[in-house]
Amino acid sequence: MNFRILLILGALSAFGPMAIDFYLPSFPMLAQAFGTDVEHVQLSLSAYFAGLAIGQLLYGPLADRFGRRLPLLLGVSIFTLASVACAFAPSLEWLIGARFVQALGGCAGMVISRAVVRDLCDPISAAKAFSQLMLVMGLAPILAPLAGGMLLSLSGWRSIFYCLTVFSALAGLAIALWLPETIPSGPRPPLRGAGRQYLALFADRSFLTYALTGGVAIAGMFSYIAGSPFVFIELYGVPPEHYGWIFGSNAAGFILMAQVNARLLRYRGPGFWLRRAVWVYFACGALLLAITLARPAELWPLLVPLFGCIACLGFLLPNASACAMASQGRHAGSASALMGSLQFSVAAAASALVGALHDGTALPMAVVITVCGLVAALLGWASGQITGRSA
Structure with missing residues (x-):
């Protein structure tokens, strides 16, 4: 896979982090602007996750039937228009609705970038490519909160969505000019068979376990x-303008571990490293919960296990994606869509749960992260039982 295609795919994969992380420092300002509280502002984040979960199911069959380029251009166009709507939102309800539509557009890049990798790579190469994409898209969680905090202090929260509009328009131009069609030649599955294909994927225990x-x-x-x-x-x-530095340091750990993962794949397959990383992830979550229960007076004790949790994702995400997509062939678009939809359905529920459990402490965040770590570890163990630890 050449560098230009990798860069475009990285930008497409970054739509999610950019649209999420860019506006995180603005939560208190949005609450003040719309006369509400941060817990209600968090609904705009949950709406975005819900849009990602629903929209991905639409793009998978479209990408398998009509190729990769046309659905990509459609999705990027929707994202661009919705970003303008977010920038001019007169109320929180408007913003929540526009964020949902924004996600419906942005998820095209997330679905189809994985399908393009599957089109061009074998399983080991795919895991390496996904790790490299983590390097490209990983800059978004580092730079976005920093830039968002700076824009917030200079121009207010609306400028964040103006920047997202420009970013998505440039991504659409890059797709039109430089991304070739990568879907394999031959017959393509009809749209009317999408439901059956999704049912077949649900029946695939290996795919489902890795995706979850x-x-x-x-x-x-x-x-x-x-x-x-x-x-x-x-x-x-x-301070909101310093929030990005903390957020970015965790994202840097994520990027670093993704590159370590790419090198370790020379020695063992993605399933091997996945099944070990999940237990480290759980251990970091349990440590975070223990420290949170001690109610430290300063933030730094929480930052150490948080860094460990996010860094582990550099192993978990590329390897889980590569293992889930390995045997999907011509149905890579549908498989990528269902995997993404499942993932962001769980993410939407988890983020909403953090808001619902809000008690004025860090405990809701720590509890949900720990439970996610435990479930991921058990699923990782189950994947080894299903595949016979061959991956």
Whole structure:
């Protein structure tokens, strides 16, 4: 896979992190602007996750039937228009609705980028490519909160959505000019068979277990995303413009571990490393919960296990994706869509749960992350039983 295609796919994969992380520092300001509280503002994040979960199911069959380019251009166009609507939102309800539509567009890049990797790579190469994509898209969680905090202090929260509009328009131009069609030649599945294909994927125990392992891990990450603005900014008094530095340091651990993973794949397959990383993830979550229960007066004791949890995702996400997609062939678009939908359905529920359990402490975030770590570890163990540890 050449560097230009990898860069475009990285930008498409970054739509999710950009649209999520860019506006996280603005939660307190949005609450003030719309005369509400941070817990209600978090509904705009949950709406985005719900849009990702629903929209991905639409793009999978479209990508398998009509190719990769046309659905991509459609999705990016929707994202661009919805970003404009977010920027001009007169109320929180408007913003929540526009964020849902924004997600319906943005998920095209997330679904189809995985399908393009499957089109061009074998399983080991795919795991390496996904790890490299983590490097490209991993810059988004580092730069987005930093840029969001700066824009917030300089121009207000609406400027964040203006920047998302420009970013998506440039991504659409890059697709039109430089991304070739990668779907294999030959007959393509009809749209009317999409339901049967999804049912067949649900019956595939190996696919489902790997997809859910990644999904529960992502749910833990988005619990952190949903809870960290309150914990960092309001509970521990971190200035909004400094929030991005903490968030970015965790994202840097994620990027670093993804690159370590790419090198370790020379020696063992993605399933081997996945089944070990899930237990480290759970251990970091359990440590986070124990420290949170001690109610430290300073933030830094929480940051150590949080860093470990997010860094582990550099192993979990590329390997889970590669294992789930390995045997999907011509149905890579549908498989990618169902995997993404499952993952973000769990993520939406987890982020909403953090808000629902809000009690003025860091405990809801820590509990949800720990539970996600435990479930991911059990699913990772189950994947070894199903595949015979051959992957």
